[in-house]
Amino acid sequence: MPINVAVITFPGTNCEYDTVKALERIGYSAELVWHDAVELNAYDALILPGGFSYGDYLRPGAIARFSPVMQAVEEFARSGGPVLGICNGFQLLAEAHLLPGALQKNVSLRFICRDVEVRVDTVRSSLTSLASKGQILSLPINHFEGNYTCDDATLKILEEDERVLLRYIDNPNGSVHSIAGICNEEGNIAGMMPHPERASDELLGSTDGILLFRSLCEGKFSR
Template sequence: MRFAVIVFPGSNCDEDMYYAVTDQLGETAELVSYTATTLAGFDGVLIPGGFSYGDYLRCGAIARFSPIMPAIIEFANNGGLVLGVCNGFQILTEAGLLPGALRENKTLNFICKDAPLKIENTQTAFTSAYGQNTEIRLPIAHGEGNYYCDEATLAQLKANHQIVFTYQDNPNGSVADIAGITNEAGNVLGMMPHPERAVEWLLGNTDGLPLFESMAAKVRQ
């Protein structure tokens, strides 16, 4: 099983993602440059957090036009598992793989702290290893994590059970307390909290590890 960890100019959570998959999950991962044009041979794609292209114009707006993006879009459209965390979530919305947009936090300040979350849907490829009604804590670190969509899109997200994570104490103003969503097919997940920063007891938290375990289990199926 091979996971591709996409590295853009300005990515800074790529090594964390790589470590979570290899050292903690025991699977194979490869750092893949934004200049690559194929994802052949990979079973999952991980888009890490950071500040791709310095967040110029808008978070994820330039990364969306990187050479690797057509391959990511094709991979997702063919049913492959794609996880975008923080800046990765922003890139996925810019690329149209997820609905909505990420705006500046309501406080206009960068937020860096642990956030209590509720798992709204444990029947996804990313959350099957969590128990029902599970509440977890994951780190957040973002300046533009305020998820927004119009009322019609929100209604669709709710109807299709695409809202996967919600904040227990909304830190950024996201509509409906949304912290993470999937696409309608359920194979693409975008989330602002960082599961890769909560995968070992040395850091005092393993609440993020079941997410990667869920992905691995889905691929094996």
């Protein structure tokens, strides 16, 4: 059976089809799962894709966090399954306290949509287990609230425990310590602001995102 990934969809999500396409391109099966789903155990990995769930009302991810599916996401994650939040999905995982910190407005107060370079800083996570430490990836960002922040104690823990997965080479949004992606203590839950699904085909200008999807589904934390 091919690897089967759930791409969780909320009202206002808009990167779900790009994500499904990217996964199918590397031979995986991917299904859109609506936000009222309560059972996710049949899947090999979960992806919370980018977009504007619930119109980003209140704060990005603040409303989606209370969707029925989030209970199932939490159970899947607590059992060690690989979970990836991309952009709005990262914001949502932070709102749900599955990842520490928060994403605030870019320091420039501008929506940024362009390719950036990020460095893989640790390979002990579901997202990066097949990458090499120090490897540079070219991935697009597309966000207004991508400026990662957390308190000093949390930042110290993230750095000491090597939980910063991806770091911007040239910090585009003001993120503390140029953080582009982090993981939880166990390493199975990962969140990143850049969009790997938009770097999954030569036609898109980069295929660096494929390595991250492969890590998620076939790497150290795969089921």
